[in-house]
Amino acid sequence: MGHKIVILTPGLGDLQANEPSILSINSETANKKVSIEIFNGLLPNNAVINWSAQYDMVTRQPNLKDDSGKVDPSIQNLSLSNGQYSIIVVNRDNYTEQVDISLEVEFTPLR
16 A cells, blocks of 8 residues: 655655665646656755756656656656655646646565
């Protein structure tokens, strides 16, 4: 069972893996195109411009070649070592209002 969190777009959240784990994230994006991006370490709150060039990205859905985003993207079965991670949800649609994006985050320990 995952933990549900809500992030406003654009938004930044933190993840903590206390042991090597598999991460899965499912999203509900209110029919808006977004990308979900995972970075090593904790990004500062002011990391709002060009963060993918400044920080170490672990993964992104949809992939980096697809700048258009996706409705309800997910990240499945991502292996993470123990440590801290940042998750960014970026709006990729032509809308300016903030939108609540629901993320269901599940860590499965590797044993």
